[in-house]
Amino acid sequence: MxxxxxxxxxxxxxxxxxxxxxxxxxxxxxxxxxxxxxxxAGESSEVHPKDVTVDFSTSPQVVHTREATTLIADVKGLKTLEGASLAFDIRKANWKGLPEVVNAQLVDGKYTISKKFEEKGEFFIYIHLYQDELHITKKKQIVVE
Structure with missing residues (x-):
């Protein structure tokens, strides 16, 4: 026991x-x-969204209907563009439908797409920049003649 x-x-x-x-x-x-x-999480938060700028331009500068236009986004403020992607979200002013979203290609340090606008008028371009967990949106405007 x-x-x-x-x-x-x-x-x-x-x-x-x-x-x-x-x-x-x-x-x-x-x-x-x-x-x-x-x-x-600390690594991705090293870049503050307010520090990121996007210089937007078109080539040619004056956009005409049915002519090839290049939309250009020059991103500043990121440590590197490695792993980043950018999309142009194109909306006609006062349009209630779905936007046209086009993924851009990185060419010589700038994001670009080629686009033909079929209508005259004012367009809003929302630029969506993604890198890791960072998502930044910038709003730009163009007038198509």
């Missing part, structure tokens, strides 16, 4: 130490995971 009591006590001690060890391992894994996530 004394031997059974000894086994029961040793089983409880072993069981408690196993649980304690498991809790320590889980805590260490959680700390490592959380610190990795916060380091990544």
């Amino acid at each position: 004394n031997e059974n009591k000894h086994r029961a006590v040793s089983h409880r001690i072993f069981s408690k130490s196993t649980r304690l060890l498991s809790l320590i391992v889980i805590a260490i894994v959680m700390i490592v995971a959380l610190s990795a996530c916060s380091a990544k």
Whole structure:
């Protein structure tokens, strides 16, 4: 009987130490995971959206209907354009339908698309810039003659 009591006590001690060890391992894994996530979040938050500017232009400067026009976005304020993408969201003023969204190509450090406007009028160009978890939108305006 004394031997059974000894086994029961040793089983409880072993069981408690196993649980304690498991809790320590889980805590260490959680700390490592959380610190990795916060380091990544800190990296993307190094760039403040207010510091990012987009110089928008067209070529030719005067846009005419049914003529090829290049929309150009020159992005400043990012540490690098690596991993970034940009889309032009084109909307005619007072239009209630869906916008035309065109992904731009990076050419010589500037994002560009070629576009033919079929109608005269005022257009709003929303420039969507994405990099990692950063999403910046800038609104520009053009008049098509």
